Amino acid sequence: MSLLTEFSDILIKGTLDSLYMIFASTFFSYLFGLPLGIALVVTGDNHIMPAKHVNRVLETVVNIVRSVPFIILIIAVMPFTRMVAGTSIGPKAAIVALVIGATPFVARLVESSLKEVDKGIIEAATSMGCSKFEIIYKVMVPESMPSLIMGASITTITLVGYSAMAGVLGGGGLGDIAIRYGYYRYEGELMVVTIILLVAIVQGIQVIGNKWSKKINHLN
Amino acid sequence: MIRIENISKMYKTKTGGFLALDNVSLNVEKGDIYGVIGLSGAGKSTLVRCINLLERPTEGKVFIEGQEITAMDEKDLRKIRQSLGMIFQDFNLLMQRNVLDNIKFPLEIAKTDKKTAEKRAEDLLKLVGLEEKSNSYPAQLSGGQKQRVAIARALANNPKVLLCDEATSALDPVTTLSILNLLKDINEKLGVTIIIITHEMKVVETICNKVAVIESARIVKDGLTKDLINHFEEVNQ
Numbered sequence: 001m002s003l004l005t006e007f008s009d010i011l012i013k014g015t016l017d018s019l020y021m022i023f024a025s026t027f028f029s030y031l032f033g034l035p036l037g038i039a040l041v042v043t044g045d046n047h048i049m050p051a052k053h054v055n056r057v058l059e060t061v062v063n064i065v066r067s068v069p070f071i072i073l074i075i076a077v078m079p080f081t082r083m084v085a086g087t088s089i090g091p092k093a094a095i096v097a098l099v100i101g102a103t104p105f106v107a108r109l110v111e112s113s114l115k116e117v118d119k120g121i122i123e124a125a126t127s128m129g130c131s132k133f134e135i136i137y138k139v140m141v142p143e144s145m146p147s148l149i150m151g152a153s154i155t156t157i158t159l160v161g162y163s164a165m166a167g168v169l170g171g172g173g174l175g176d177i178a179i180r181y182g183y184y185r186y187e188g189e190l191m192v193v194t195i196i197l198l199v200a201i202v203q204g205i206q207v208i209g210n211k212w213s214k215k216i217n218h219l220n
Numbered sequence: 221m222i223r224i225e226n227i228s229k230m231y232k233t234k235t236g237g238f239l240a241l242d243n244v245s246l247n248v249e250k251g252d253i254y255g256v257i258g259l260s261g262a263g264k265s266t267l268v269r270c271i272n273l274l275e276r277p278t279e280g281k282v283f284i285e286g287q288e289i290t291a292m293d294e295k296d297l298r299k300i301r302q303s304l305g306m307i308f309q310d311f312n313l314l315m316q317r318n319v320l321d322n323i324k325f326p327l328e329i330a331k332t333d334k335k336t337a338e339k340r341a342e343d344l345l346k347l348v349g350l351e352e353k354s355n356s357y358p359a360q361l362s363g364g365q366k367q368r369v370a371i372a373r374a375l376a377n378n379p380k381v382l383l384c385d386e387a388t389s390a391l392d393p394v395t396t397l398s399i400l401n402l403l404k405d406i407n408e409k410l411g412v413t414i415i416i417i418t419h420e421m422k423v424v425e426t427i428c429n430k431v432a433v434i435e436s437a438r439i440v441k442d443g444l445t446k447d448l449i450n451h452f453e454e455v456n457q
Contacts, residue, residue: 118310120308120310121312121314123312124306124308124312124313127272127274127304127306128301128325128329128373129299129301129302129330131294131298138325138328138329139314142316142317143314143316216316218315218318218357219359
């Protein structure tokens with residue numbers, strides 16, 4: 001208990017830093033990943049804006065970024081991080097790397113959600129005089145919303161893990177505490193506490209994601 | 221009303237091409253309930269999709285009320301599509317919207333103001349006999365009810381033409397009959413010209429005044445239903 005009081009300030013700050021990293025990077029990964037995922041789908045064969053070459057380029061870029069192990073990616077993008085965030089350490093810098101790493105992941109999740117939308121529904125919308133843009137934001141996105149929300153909770157949870165990794169490389173947050181105090185200084189109890197906090201965050205996100213997705217889903 | 225002039229549709233395949241429609245012409249007059257009957261794979265679904273250009277014919281022209289839609293740009297085409305309602309075998313309702321919002325969807329696309337749209341959707345729901353289902357979601361409805369919602373949705377923008385692609389093929393005989401009666405009502409009361417694609421002779425006999433028989437990408441016979449039925453009976457004897 002004494003340990004917890006001693007380190008409570010650090011733990012609170014670490015938790016807040018982690019939450020900040022997780023939610024800010026989820027937000028920005030969707031800002032870029034959602035349009036990218038939509039583009040992957042609509043430029044595909046037999047979809048509403050078929051464009052073979054664009055599709056191939058997007059596919060390749062997404063696959064390349066997804067192939068790089070995240071820990072290497074953080075280091076590789078450091079010059080870029082410095083340019084955008086003005087520094088290569090701290091939560092803000094970590095967010096840049098997290099967003100780069102998570103955007104292609106989000107794009108793939110969005111892609112698979114949107115592909116669940118029945119082609120017939122898209123055809124019906126076209127027959128009613130919808131523009132391509134209307135088909136995207138009035139049909140494809142709302143129809144796959146429950147699945148998109150499940151994807152967002154998967155993304156957020158993945159970013160919990162990624163943010164802990166970024167923490168090790170100077171990003172701050174709970175991952176940083178776990179490695180600095182728990183690993184280097186043999187404060188095993190502190191490590192356990194950080195893990196419990198991370199588990200709680202993951203559980204919370206999953207429960208909220210499931211409930212929300214179920215609440216808005218009218219398929220069953 | 222609808223004039224199809226010598227349209228052909230070629231699909232590219234790995235081995236060359238597949239001719240889904242071969243020099244097809246058709247003339248549908250205002251107030252007709254025109255049946256297009258044929259076996260699956262004969263090209264009838266492609267034909268109906270060429271009327272609102274969900275499929276673009278490789279050759280030939282399509283006219284709606286004298287306007288050549290095959291020559292229209294995207295914007296005009298979208299506008300004209302709003303005057304061509306369409307219903308499908310699989311209903312194709314928006315699963316995450318309730319019944320009323322499904323019917324309002326084409327009105328949203330046509331930028332109808334909200335109050336008018338609400339009123340119009342409620343009237344249509346009454347027309348198809350589903351007033352009590354306005355807040356239900358498609359997943360809670362039976363096949364026949366779904367098709368009624370789809371019909372109401374297709375009629376939202378007061379179309380002159382209703383295209384029906386195998387609209388009763390997923391329904392049992394009793395439900396089929398009730399949907400056909402509804403279509404007939406719509407034709408008589410609202411003066412909507414109807415084109416029905418089907419593989420069931422019974423559908424044609426029940427409501428179509430004219431019929432075209434399509435066989436391996438060509439129209440092999442067309443005319444008044446009663447004449448053609450006599451013809452079939454002679455052939456069968």
